[in-house]
Structure formats: C-alpha cells, structure tokens
Amino acid sequence: MDRGAHGHRVSGQKVLITGVDGYSGWPLALHLLARGHSVVGIDNFVTRKRVREVGSWSATPIPSFPRRQAAVREVLGRELGFHRGDLADYDFVRRVLAEERPDAIVHLAEQRSAPYSMIDVRHAVDTQVGNLTGTLHLLYAMKETCPDAHLVKMGTMGEYGTPNVDIAEGFFEVEYRGRKDTMPFPRQAGSWYHWSKVFDSGDVMFAARIWKLRATDVMQGVIYGVRTPEITDDRLLTRFDFDETWGTSLNRFIAQAVLGLPITPYGKGGQRRGFIALEDSMQSLRIAVEHPPAPGEYRVLNQFDAAYTVNELAERAAEVAREFDLRPTIEHPPNPRTEAEEHYYQPVHDKLLALGYRRSRELSDVIREIYRDLLRFRRRLDARRHVVAAAVQWANADSRPALEARAPPRTPPPSDVAGAGPTERSTA
Numbered sequence: 001m002d003r004g005a006h007g008h009r010v011s012g013q014k015v016l017i018t019g020v021d022g023y024s025g026w027p028l029a030l031h032l033l034a035r036g037h038s039v040v041g042i043d044n045f046v047t048r049k050r051v052r053e054v055g056s057w058s059a060t061p062i063p064s065f066p067r068r069q070a071a072v073r074e075v076l077g078r079e080l081g082f083h084r085g086d087l088a089d090y091d092f093v094r095r096v097l098a099e100e101r102p103d104a105i106v107h108l109a110e111q112r113s114a115p116y117s118m119i120d121v122r123h124a125v126d127t128q129v130g131n132l133t134g135t136l137h138l139l140y141a142m143k144e145t146c147p148d149a150h151l152v153k154m155g156t157m158g159e160y161g162t163p164n165v166d167i168a169e170g171f172f173e174v175e176y177r178g179r180k181d182t183m184p185f186p187r188q189a190g191s192w193y194h195w196s197k198v199f200d201s202g203d204v205m206f207a208a209r210i211w212k213l214r215a216t217d218v219m220q221g222v223i224y225g226v227r228t229p230e231i232t233d234d235r236l237l238t239r240f241d242f243d244e245t246w247g248t249s250l251n252r253f254i255a256q257a258v259l260g261l262p263i264t265p266y267g268k269g270g271q272r273r274g275f276i277a278l279e280d281s282m283q284s285l286r287i288a289v290e291h292p293p294a295p296g297e298y299r300v301l302n303q304f305d306a307a308y309t310v311n312e313l314a315e316r317a318a319e320v321a322r323e324f325d326l327r328p329t330i331e332h333p334p335n336p337r338t339e340a341e342e343h344y345y346q347p348v349h350d351k352l353l354a355l356g357y358r359r360s361r362e363l364s365d366v367i368r369e370i371y372r373d374l375l376r377f378r379r380r381l382d383a384r385r386h387v388v389a390a391a392v393q394w395a396n397a398d399s400r401p402a403l404e405a406r407a408p409p410r411t412p413p414p415s416d417v418a419g420a421g422p423t424e425r426s427t428a
C-alpha cells in the first residue's frame, strides 16, 4: 500500500461518490475502479427526473442503475457499491458514512444547471436549499463518523465570474490601506446555481477550519466529451445532455449540427470560459483523491485545461462537422443570460500541473468523438429537437410559460434505446 505525504493511502482507497449516476460521477467510478480503488456511490436519480421535467433526455441511452452495475461487473470484473437515497436526509447520509467509512468522498450530487436555477422562484430555492443542505449534511456526517476522510467537493470556475484581473487559484495576497493579508479571491457568480456553489465554498472552508477536516474545493471548468478509456461498451456510456437547460454550449452546438439546425452562440459570443475534457477531468479528480491535503487544510484547485470563447467553440464545432458531411451555419440569437459578452479572462491553474496533471485529449479530437456518438443516436436527438433553443431568460422572474410553450416531445422507436431499460422512465 502506498502512503502519501500525510500518511494517507494513495492507492487502494475506498472512495464514496455522491452523484454516481450523473454525467461525471459515472465515469469517475469507472476510472477509480480501473485504478484499483474501491468505489461506492450514492444517488437519488433526480437529474434523470429534472431533465424529463424540461421535456428532454440524454442523447446517449442510459440504462437503469442495476443494469449499469451489472455491466461494470461484467466488463471491469469489479463491484460498484451503491446506496439509493437523498442527501437531504441526514439520517441516510450519516448511516452510509458510518457504514462505509470512506477514505475520500467526492461530492458531485448537486443541481448543476444554471438555466434550471433561473426558471422561477421555486427552481432558485430548490437549487440553493438542496445544494447547501447536501454539503452541510456531508460535512456534519464526516465530523461525526469519519473525520480523517478527505472531501473533494465540486465547485465551479463560474464562482469567480469574469473580473478584469487575473483569477487566483482560490487565495491571493491583498494589500489594503497599508496592510497585507492572504484572502479568498472574490466570487462574483452569474446565476442562482453558481451562487449556491459560492456559499458551499464558504461552508467547506469553515468546516475544514473548525473541525480540522481535509478538504479540496474543485473550481471545475466546463467539462466536454462523452467517453473515457474505461467506456468500452455502450452499457457503460455516460449521459450527454443537449437541451438548453442541461446541455453545455458545446453540447448544444454539436447537437444543432447533427440536427441540421444553425449553431447558436448567444449574443456576441465573446464569453470566455475554462474547459476540460471529460477524461482529463476524471484524471484531475483522481489526482486530487490520491494527494489529500493535511487535516484542517482547505485546498482550492482551478480545474480546467484551456479557455475558449463561445465563438471559438461554435467555429470548431462547425469545422469538425464538415468531416461528417454536415454544413451548419452560425447564427447569433439575443443572449438569454445577463453576462459580459466581451471581457478579460485569465485564471491561474498551476496546482494540478504541480501534482502531475497532463492533458491527454485535444478539443477537436473530442468533438469528433462526440459527433460519432451523436450520429449513432440521431433519432433520440431528433425526437427532442424542440428543446435545444433557449427558453429560460435571466431577466425574467418566471420562464415557465416560455418552457411550456415548446412543442411536446415525440418518442423515438424503442429499438433506439440500446441496452437500456424497457421504458422511458427507467432511462435518461
């Protein structure tokens, strides 16, 4: 057994993943199992339900969780433990942590869509109350049952906003009225969802201080891609959301090209963000797990690989589309979000590199891979083509009428739902 700088096991750890049924939780479970860690997950399947709520589904068919576990057993020859439950239930969270006694907890189980949080007051409150409650329950349960475990908490680069200065990696030195201090870099989030992450960050930092917990707060850039080396079988695919509420800009652009629709960067398209390939995000999370901070240390990692503007992504998606005989045009609809469309963006991201992170995927290669998968599942996209255009407006207090005005979905033939459960309810 290898031990790290703080006496922690770097290999053969027991890792608890909250949100194991999600876009990033699923490939992380596969990656950690393949690296020899043991993995147990928690999920309540609420993302599947919320995506259905806005009339969409994953472009890739996602089997029911028991079928996913069976595929892991068959393909990887490993057991993936699972507890179905809601992080809003403290007794459940405490019981699972007490029973499993994990070395690390990777906390991914949150409402992760900015537009979903902006639909109306109910969605704003659900997002903030749900996200903060889950994190606080995990922190208290860790303190009670496994205080030496390491919490790897998913935040977002979106916590920082787009200030007109370089963005520090968590903390920076400030000089004000002749005195100096090291302080958290200011957060200026751009949606109720992103603000929930800011408040979470404060709670995790405070808990690490008062209870001497080990914590890594991951400022995650936008993740792109649908495959990792462990996904060698369709039953192991992860979800791919393409609707305006759940899909990232790049996901929507590729879906639009496949559907023969114009690619639509919002507004001027100069919005610049940090991005990382799914495989490299999994690499980074694994590095964080295998290099825990000391007890009481709250560490912040800016986890992205390269920054692109929305226009650059649109152009790249259009360029690669031509290799598949698709000829999308690019149009600029009014921006439904309230955000700067031309701005400075220069975040520091050094710590993962110092821990051994190396880029393994290039943007165009991953885009090519996504096209290959989406073209195979084109009929699932086509059946939900009405959900790609923007309906949720930041300036509106209630976007439900716009969402409800969209055409009702058509269901594709069951033959398209490869390896998935028998009904739409059990798939996503």
Ligand SMILES: NC(=O)c1ccc[n+]([C@@H]2O[C@H](COP(=O)([O-])OP(=O)(O)OC[C@H]3O[C@@H](n4cnc5c(N)ncnc54)[C@H](O)[C@@H]3O)[C@@H](O)[C@H]2O)c1
Pocket: 018, 019, 020, 021, 022, 023, 024, 025, 042, 043, 044, 045, 046, 047, 048, 085, 086, 087, 088, 107, 108, 109, 110, 111, 112, 130, 134, 154, 155, 156, 157, 220, 221, 222, 223, 224, 239, 248
């Ligand atoms: N995907 C990205 O590009 C991206 C970028 C930045 C940050 N993040 C963050 O990474 C994390 C994971 O994102 P994702 O894309 O995998 O999201 P996801 O919605 O696909 O996965 C989250 C999983 O958690 C589960 N879940 C949510 N609330 C729960 C609860 N209360 N109890 C139990 N299970 C619950 C959901 O059912 C889902 O399976 C989120 O915290 C998100 O904010 C993601």
